Amino acid sequence: MIGLMFPPRSIDEPLDGDEPNVLVYPLYVDEVLRGFELECWKSGKGILMGAASERDDHRSVTDIAGRVDGLALMPSGYNDTLPLSMLAKTIPLVMVGVGDEKLPAAYLQCDNASGMRQIVDHLVEVHHINDMAFVGGVNGGACARGTDADDVVSRYDAFKKCLEERGLDSSDALLDDSFATSDEYMVGLCEAIGSGRLPQALVCGTDQTAFGVIRLLEEAGVRVPDDVIVTGFDGILAGRLMEPQLTTVRQPMEDMGREAARMLLSRNGEPWEKAERRVLPVRLIVRGSCGCNQKI
Numbered sequence: 001m002i003g004l005m006f007p008p009r010s011i012d013e014p015l016d017g018d019e020p021n022v023l024v025y026p027l028y029v030d031e032v033l034r035g036f037e038l039e040c041w042k043s044g045k046g047i048l049m050g051a052a053s054e055r056d057d058h059r060s061v062t063d064i065a066g067r068v069d070g071l072a073l074m075p076s077g078y079n080d081t082l083p084l085s086m087l088a089k090t091i092p093l094v095m096v097g098v099g100d101e102k103l104p105a106a107y108l109q110c111d112n113a114s115g116m117r118q119i120v121d122h123l124v125e126v127h128h129i130n131d132m133a134f135v136g137g138v139n140g141g142a143c144a145r146g147t148d149a150d151d152v153v154s155r156y157d158a159f160k161k162c163l164e165e166r167g168l169d170s171s172d173a174l175l176d177d178s179f180a181t182s183d184e185y186m187v188g189l190c191e192a193i194g195s196g197r198l199p200q201a202l203v204c205g206t207d208q209t210a211f212g213v214i215r216l217l218e219e220a221g222v223r224v225p226d227d228v229i230v231t232g233f234d235g236i237l238a239g240r241l242m243e244p245q246l247t248t249v250r251q252p253m254e255d256m257g258r259e260a261a262r263m264l265l266s267r268n269g270e271p272w273e274k275a276e277r278r279v280l281p282v283r284l285i286v287r288g289s290c291g292c293n294q295k296i
Contacts, residue, residue, distance in 0.1 A: 001046035002264045003068035004036050027208070028234050028253055029074055032096060035257025036072065043265055070264030072096055075150060092267040094260045099150040101275035106263050108256060108278050112151055112233075115249035116158035118284035119203055119231050120166070122247075127229065127291060129200045130168055134159050135189060135213055136205020137179020149179070152205035155233060159203060175202065178209045186216055193220045198228050201290075207232035207239050207248055214242070214289070225291040235285060244288030252280050 033049070040047040048068055064071065071087065075097035084103055087093060093105035101107055123129040136152045156174065163170040176188035192198050193216075204210035210232035214224055224230050224244060232239055235250030259278060286292040 001048055001068050002040065002070040002072070002261065003048040003064040004033065004072045004074070004260075027236055028206075028251070031236070031253035032074065032257040032260070035254035035259075036261045037257070038254070039258040039261035039265075043261070045261075045265060047261075069269035070094070070267055072260040072264060073098075088271055090271060091269065092264055092271050094263050096256060096260055097151050099154050101277065104272045104274050106260075106272060106276045106278065108260055108263070109151065109154075109280070110251040110256065110282050111279050112154040112282075113158040113161075115233060115251075115282040115284070116155050116203075117162050118282075119233075119247075119249060120159065120162040122284060122286060123201050123203075123229065123231075123290070124166060126286075127201070129229065131199040132163075132168075132201040132203055132229075133175035133199045134173050134203050134205065135176045135178055136209050137177055138174055138205075139177045152179075155205050175199070178205070178212065186212065189213060189216060190220075193217070193222060198222065201229035201231070204230065204232050207234040207236045207246060210246055210248070210289075211238065211242070214246075224289055229290045231290060239287070244293075247287045247290040247292065248285055249282050250285050251282055255280060 037047060048064055068091065070092040072094040073084075073096065075095075084093065084105075088103040088105050093103065095103070095105055095107050097109055098107055099109060120132075123132060134156050136156060137149060138153055138156045160170045160173045163173060175192060176186055178186060189202075202210075202213055204213055210230055214230055217224055217228065217230070222228060230246070232246045232248035233251075235248050235253075239246030239248050259280065263278070
């Protein structure tokens with residue numbers, strides 16, 4: 001049996017009548033969980049899943065770890081508070097969506113650099129954009145930044161590098177740190193709207209960030225994509241259902257879950273002796289939020 005730990009999920013998200021809200025389900029974590037479950041089912045192996053109930057919920061993690069032959073952990077700002085160094089010595093660990101290779105474990109991520117390069121190339125070469133900025137949590141504390149922190153930081157770094165390689169100004173590349181506290185959420189974007197300093201395109205660190213950006217722009221009377229282009233990253237279902245549909249980079253989220261399960265099963269309960277990294281490819285999906293008006 002192998003285990004999977006994921007970050008706490010809200011149980012009081014709003015519903016649209018009797019239907020789930022696609023802005024909160026299914027998300028990145030849900031698709032990865034599905035892939036993990038499918039691979040375990042295919043292999044005839046049992047699976048034990050759990051979620052930490054609070055920041056220092058060591059008991060939930062150690063309880064599951066003591067009953068399985070391997071453990072996959074979804075990204076969480078709270079992972080650094082857990083006794084992972086001890087666990088990595090006793091069972092194999094797979095860290096999903098984590099970039100900092102601190103432990104003798106497997107690290108599984110999508111190709112953030114390639115995805116960001118595809119976005120920037122598309123904006124420059126197809127839409128002739130030379131003024132763009134990033135929206136996403138880069139500077140917040142580890143727990144405040146949320147579950148996508150490592151991926152978002154990696155995407156922002158790649159974004160700046162792409163601008164610099166094209167000779168574009170990267171000094172103001174970060175427009176808004178969207179993992180700020182709720183009282184300060186989207187302050188940078190609001191200030192840019194109010195002062196008329198919006199760039200031609202807003203490149204968001206995640207699809208969920210892009211949804212918040214588009215909603216804020218609409219409330220301010222700013223049209224997407226006519227007045228400003230908005231892109232996301234992840235490729236969750238909601239981006240396909242909104243109007244305009246969201247241009248984004250699609251992660252192979254189900255494949256990530258399957259790969260995490262395969263990596264654990266291949267170890268037969270033996271911990272890794274050193275860090276091992278796997279990177280899965282991504283692809284750009286162009287839709288209406290950049291002006292391409294392709295419905296995919």
